[in-house]
Amino acid sequence: MTTLPPSVTARRATGPADRPALGPTARRLLSICGALLTALLCALSVGASPASAHAALTATDPADGAVVKTAPSQVRLTFSEGVLLSRDSVRVLDPDGKRVDTGSPAHVGGRSSTAAVALHSGLPDGTFTVAWKVVSEDSHPVAGAFTFSIGAPSKTKAKVPSDAGPDTTVETLYDIGRYAAYGGFAALVGGCVFAGLCRSSRPVQKLTVGGWVTLFSATLLLLLLRGPYTDGKGIGGVFDLGGLGDVLSTKPGAALLSRLLLLGAAAVFLAVLFGSYARRAADADPRRRQDLAFGLAFGGTVVSVGLAATWAMAEHASVGIQSALAMPVDVVHMLAVGVWLGGLGALVATLRAGEPIERAAVRRFSRLAFGSVVALVLTGVYQSWRQVGSWSALTGTDYGRWLLVKIGLVGVLLAIAAVSRRWTARLSDGPAETADETTGETTAQVNEESEEDGESGQDGESGETAAEPADPVRTAQLARQKAAVAKATTLRRRYGDLARGSLYRSVVAEAIVAVVLLAVATVLSGTQPGRAASAGAKASGAIAESTPSVDPISVEIPYDTGPKSGRGKAVFMLDPALPGDNLVHVFLFDRADRPVDAEEVKVSLTLPKKNLGPLPVTLEHLSAGHWSAKSFQLPMGGTWRLSLTVRTSDIDQVTETRNLKIGQ
Structure with missing residues (x-):
């Protein structure tokens, strides 16, 4: 067994296969694209949770911060779009943190944008906390909390639950799964189309099967993480089988399960495409091959449309205006992305492996792209x-800004694609082996020489090998040399002529930008659309305009009726401190801040500038140190004079006055 002759090694070292594969400009472009991809992937994994909140809370009953006279029978929430509810979507907690809601929340009047939960009867006075956590119809969780009071605000209130948002680890894994699913879909669809219409080869098969495995694994991961992602639980929620059952009953869960079933059919399709169909490439009966091609085209179209529909039926396209039109449009959009970007990856794999590909096949893909x-x-x-x-939402919302980034990347991709089309037009269908510029020998000759060397080594040592085993060191050396020759052959095929090598470089650049583009598309799918964000802001603004943003008036008034037991302080509260119906509270405390009763408490209000009043307030004694008027009408706003009289005995009383600005 002998080594390869030095002449062959020298030819390999000086041949065009060892020249730099990429020029300085191409390397700079790839470096920039790689840096951009890294930055976008970091943004994708970190992703701020508020941007994922697609349904905005627009109204509540009772209103946030309201003080109601009597306990309501239910709490109702209204959102800017439809939401999905679970058993714990709305929880109402009393001042001690105990739940006072009963039953599961439900939509009101069949409207998916509402949620209501019933309350226990006989609720005491105090401040109640409503913690809500729902899932937008486009599959993204959103949560929050607000408070209301019955009778009067209490000094304590329940804390907002800490599990309002998704767990960080779960959210990161979920975002990675979504990106992998998009990439796997593109590789699967594009690889199949490229193999069926352009050229089927081992590298294309590996890419396509890899896309199927990636999409299947990502979908299974998303299905397992769906429950913890929406419920805010940790990674341990993956093992909750009961939660998995709840997920499958929702629209996103059904879409993921449908995707897994369709991938089963896709596996059969791949087996036929790269099995029976590939073996019949030289079939003597073209009709049989044509029938099989028609069946593959029909079945592949049905499966790919079904896979694309699993995104359309559960994400942005399924909610908002014109959803009946938006979903089929989204399916076409997904398929176009898959055919273009996935086919691009298949072309890169073919050129990289040095597989012979006809100019007609490349042009066919160019027209398809x-x-x-x-x-x-x-x-x-x-x-x-x-x-x-709107144009304002294009620059004023996160969705609009990410969309501008996507449009810019598409422009870059089209510019590089134009370069690729020019090199495609210059391709030739010459033989794969190319002449070495230095020695004039071809790649095939190099291969033949290396094979002859291997054979001569084996023949020359036939006598020795018959008597003793081969030297393992020499065997390994020959294997390395053969691998080097094979690599040189691949590189010569890839860069054997200017057009083929330049096409490979431009297509690689396209593929890198396409990877970045998929990352941006994934971010967009998790960002609240600009139209929904603008609608939510307008709804919130309308609520704010209909309810002036003024705080209830609370005034602390010290009083002293004479004796030691007649010293304390009174707290006067007026809510909402606006013209019209108001709620009045008066609280009396002694010097130790303990509630204390009095023989009589009187309140009146006077508007001196309008010569209006005094208007007496009819107070009802509710509990120790607490008087209230559930309805007191103020005719207009202005600077009103409050007169508070406290009588602690038959002869001991005092009247205190304060000025209150109401409705200003």
């Missing part, structure tokens, strides 16, 4: 209008 881009642009324009809604 062009059609996909046209569909992508048309559907993207419609989706942008539907999701953004």
